Amino acid sequence: MSALSLNKFLTSTAGVGLMTLATVITSGEAARAVSFGTSSDGPGKSLQEQLNAITVGGPHIDTVNGQTGYQLFTNTATGSSIGSLMFEIAGFAPTNKFGIYNQNGDKALLFDGVNDSGDRTVVDFLGDGSVSVSTKGLLPHYKGPTVDRNYANFGNVFGYYLERGDGTTFYTENSRNQGSYQQAVVYQGNNQTTLKLAGRQPGIFTDNEFIIAFEDIFQDGRLDHGFITDSDFNDLVVMVESVKPVPEPATLAGLGLVAGALGLKGRRKASKTC
Ligand SMILES: [Ca+2]
Ligand SMILES: [Ca+2]
Ligand SMILES: [Ca+2]
Incomplete structure (x- = not known):
């Protein structure tokens, strides 16, 4: 997924969606090294x-x-x-x-x-x-x-x-x-x-x-x-x-980190513009 499409995906994803994504990530077995x-x-x-x-x-x-x-x-x-x-x-x-x-x-x-x-x-x-x-x-x-x-x-x-x-x-x-x-x-x-x-x-x-x-x-x-x-x-x-x-779960883990970071960024931006 390109940065652009990831951004699109994230901006079109509701907070609940992100929470669900986060749940999938933390319950995944993928991050094991x-x-x-x-x-x-x-x-x-x-x-x-x-x-x-x-x-x-x-x-x-x-x-x-x-x-x-x-x-x-x-x-x-x-x-x-x-x-x-x-x-x-x-x-x-x-x-x-x-x-x-x-x-x-x-x-x-x-x-x-x-x-x-x-x-x-x-x-x-x-x-x-x-x-x-x-x-x-x-x-x-x-x-x-x-x-x-x-x-x-x-x-x-x-x-x-x-x-x-x-x-x-x-x-x-x-x-x-x-x-x-x-x-x-x-x-x-x-x-x-x-x-x-x-x-x-x-x-x-x-x-x-x-x-x-x-x-x-x-x-x-x-x-x-x-x-x-x-x-x-x-x-x-x-x-x-x-x-x-x-x-797969492993790539979702990486996506989750990015999603979390962007989500945070989004909230910061929102508090600034509000
Ligand atoms: Ca060997
Ligand atoms: Ca060996
Ligand atoms: Ca050989």
């Missing part, structure tokens, strides 16, 4: 340190306070979205897969286990409801051929998933995860930070771009393949672009 653990991958490998290491200009991304809570997305006007595999710091990296899933739980694979840092994918959201995926392995790592895949009846509202070699799948939508635990953190570009991704020229992290960072061990604390989660969320990290978050 992930607490990071100590990465079992060793020093310098935390998500924060890894993002700092590729930041070549502007402010660092704040992995704690920068979490958006976005869980679902849709396409933008191009109808295509590029994804770039940033890094995988996990024992399961050779077999972990990454893709998008729709509301039926149907999956479209974007990066297979063999894909590695620097590889890219393009997803086309087609008018007949299908999606076409083209994934290319790039130097200096994976040099395999471009792989094309098509998925019928997929639609264009989706989340991102990580699927392990054993079939265990984690989703950006917490409600789809065991115990509704959060298995991914999502950051939106700030139009200020310059990042240099593996094998790429540096560029500004724009607000059309998102970083999706997964934890590949169950977050409910169980013993999982001999591991207890380290909550480092650096296990598979991808940047995607030309996607737009679908409104």
Whole structure:
């Protein structure tokens, strides 16, 4: 929602409406942020340190306070979205897969286990409801051929998933995860930070771009393949672009803050003009 349409929406919303909105926000579960653990991958490998290491200009991304809570997305006007595999710091990296899933739980694979840092994918959201995926392995790592895949009846509202070699799948939508635990953190570009991704020229992290960072061990604390989660969320990290978050409680929380601020402003203005 643009600032203008937000303003329109707010000015056309009665006080009762705002109160209802506030109630929705405070009762929402969205504002929860992930607490990071100590990465079992060793020093310098935390998500924060890894993002700092590729930041070549502007402010660092704040992995704690920068979490958006976005869980679902849709396409933008191009109808295509590029994804770039940033890094995988996990024992399961050779077999972990990454893709998008729709509301039926149907999956479209974007990066297979063999894909590695620097590889890219393009997803086309087609008018007949299908999606076409083209994934290319790039130097200096994976040099395999471009792989094309098509998925019928997929639609264009989706989340991102990580699927392990054993079939265990984690989703950006917490409600789809065991115990509704959060298995991914999502950051939106700030139009200020310059990042240099593996094998790429540096560029500004724009607000059309998102970083999706997964934890590949169950977050409910169980013993999982001999591991207890380290909550480092650096296990598979991808940047995607030309996607737009679908409104949900998490985005309403942000809207609520703005609504509250504008509501306050409105009242101040009213008392001045009265
Ligand atoms: Ca890790
Ligand atoms: Ca891999
Ligand atoms: Ca981990």
